[in-house]
Amino acid sequence: SGAQTGGIAILSLGPRLGACLQAADMLAARGLPPTVVDARFAKPIDTALVENLARNHAVLITIEEGSEGGFATQVC
Secondary structure (H helix, E strand, O other), X not given: OOOOOOEEEEEEEOOOHHHHHHHHHHHHHXXXXXXXXXXXXXXXOOHHHHHHHHHHEEEEXXXXXXXXXXXXXXXX
């Protein structure tokens, strides 16, 4: 999905992309289609992409599993 001002962005790091896509389908069914990003860029973090997502979405959610180094902290 493209960036949608006022919407939801989900950044998925690691093996949870499938679950994020399922959540995205459920949100879309409720009229809240999110932008889903596979955060393969965790190291080094793609700061331009994260800044763009943050500027163009009301909500920015990070999903990680067993990630060392605090992906959410890096995004913040």
